Amino acid sequence: MLVIATCLALLGAGWTVVRAAQAKGNLARAAHLVAQLERQARAGDLAEARRTLAALRTQTRAARTRTAGPGWWAARHVPVAGRNAVAAQALVRTLDDVAQRGLPALLDLAGSVDLATLVPRHGRVDLTSLASVAPRLAEADAELRAARGRVAAIEVDGVLDKVRAAVTAFRDGLDRLLSLTGVAVRAATLLPSLLGAERPRTYLMLVQNLAELRATGGMAGAFAVLRADRGELRIVRQGAAATDLRTFPRPVLALHPAMRLLYTDRLGTYPANVNLTPHFPTAAALVREMYRRRFGQTVDGVLAVDPVALSYLLRATGPVRVPGGRTLTADGAVATLLSDVYLRAQDTGAEDRYFASAARAVFDALGSAAVSPRTALDMLARAARERRILLWTADPRERTAIAGTALEGALPERDGARPTVGVFLNDGSGAKLGYYLRPAVDLRITGCRSDGRRELTAWITLRSVAPRSGLPRSVLGLGLAGDPYTVRTNVMVFSPAQGALVAARMGGTPVPFGTGAERHRAVGVLTVDVPPGASRTVEITLLTAPTPEPGVATRPHLWLTPTATAWRTSVGPDRACGRPR
DSSP: HHHHHHHHHSSOOSHHHHHHHHHHHHHHHHHHHHHHHHHHHHHHHHHHHHHHHHHHHHHHHHHHHHOOOHHHHHHHTSTHHHHHHHHHHHHHHHHHHHIIIIIOOOOOOOHHGGGGGGGBBBBBOOOHHHHHHHHHHHHHHHHHHHHHHHHHHHHEEEEEEHHHHHHHHHHHHHHHHHHHHHHHHHHHHHHHHHSSSOEEEEEEEEEEEEEEETEEEEEEEEEEEEEEEETEEEEEEEEEIIIOOOOOOSSSSOOOOOHHHOOGGGGOOOOOGGGGGOHHHHHHHHHHHHHHHHHHHOEEEEEEHHHHHHHHHHHHHEEEEEEEEOEEEETTTTHHIIIIIIHHHHHHHHHHHHHHHHHHHHHHHHTTTTTTTTHHHHHHHHHHTTEEEEEEEEEEHHHHHHHTTTGGGGSSSOOOOOOOEEEEEESSSSSSSGGEEEEEEEEEEEEETTTTTEEEEEEEEEEEEOOOSSOHHHHHOOOOOOOOSSSEEEEEEEEETTEEEEEEEEEEEEOOEEEEEEEEEEEEEEEEEEEETEEEEEEEEEOOOOOOOSSSOOOOOOOOOOSSSSEEEEEOOOBBBOOOO
């Protein structure tokens, strides 16, 4: 609509103006219908969604017709101003292509898939249904990707701001849709092989304990071994990482020198430390080898979940009774697993056994007939987006397919248009106080360098809601901060790819920080102690790599450790820089 409104000011008098105004009305109605269609699709009301789509297609086709013909051809060739007409026409055509082909294919697919076949029933997933969906999903995804390519090719240099904004808005909307279809295509393609369609598979599943923070979430506590055979899923072994995998005298795999510098050899010798790095593929390979050495079995992959992910799944299963413990509910599971269990348990072994029982209870409940398939899939997707479910597989083809998704748990080695900053937390207390931590971060572009680098500033705040007394020894642990109720956290800040860390301040005063590098990113490490009821804010100054397009406005992206309580985040606003001198 913004594009057509802009063209009204450029095309002059005559019938072209009249038809542009009509097209503007078509697109205004189309925008309303798109919002309506999204609500209906999310609610699963496919009958109403089809009627809305039919109306939407009528509007986009009319807009396309009204932005064609000799008047628009002439407008395209007006010096300078013609760029706006070219961009407008290309955008309207692509909008219509998506409405005529991409969206109908997705709705047809949604109507033909029984969601109940996509979640376990009596411990088995219907792989035949999954396999039949994959080619059609791929076709719809390809149509949308082609549209995204056409939008990316629209020349916006020299066009009016409203034209540029309209192109950007549609591009971003397609990106959001493609993130969903891309995940769906990967899932439909990968799940049959992951679930043992070709041969039985075994997976080591770790439950990350967010009470003792690690970069990917939490220390590996309980574990389970899953066996998948032609869609049937079973837990065949359970244990505790600390007692069953134990400590090794030397790293079980060769460590990259940069990782040894950052994390020391303990990264590869103790299962609780394999995820001091935020790079889940490294953590998975290490714990897989630890398991092989202790049990003589080489698993096909490693899966990680956390208590928050389990709480999401409980929204689909309903309350679950844990043998020998309380009933787990969606609203209470996190507090039960990360706090209450320590107040009741007599020893560390009891805590680990309860974690294992809780994971099995939720796993078993997912296969019951009472589960809502739509809710289960929505909650699995939410947990994956938040990186509360991570997956590594030994199959190189499967790793390639997972690459770049949230499931992979790998901070990319290169940034795209948006510089990515990582903020990761590792417990330094030797305690289980992570449940009481409330993290926040504010990230902004705060300057432009003459060499084309952007300057970013991150304000990282850690607040503790821990009590001042009354916690058992199992929570207070080693008390490495001195006061056993003080939360000590090793904060790792990863610069944008090929970027740098410039300075760190606390309370306006420069503070020293450890330095290193991982996966083409500079890494700074600071130790922050937060007493009960207090908060501490660290200010970090970073630089991006020189950007080839400094004049393009961009907004940085954050990659964070998943915590028991979600981070409060603020990012932006978008900012462009001038040309480097």
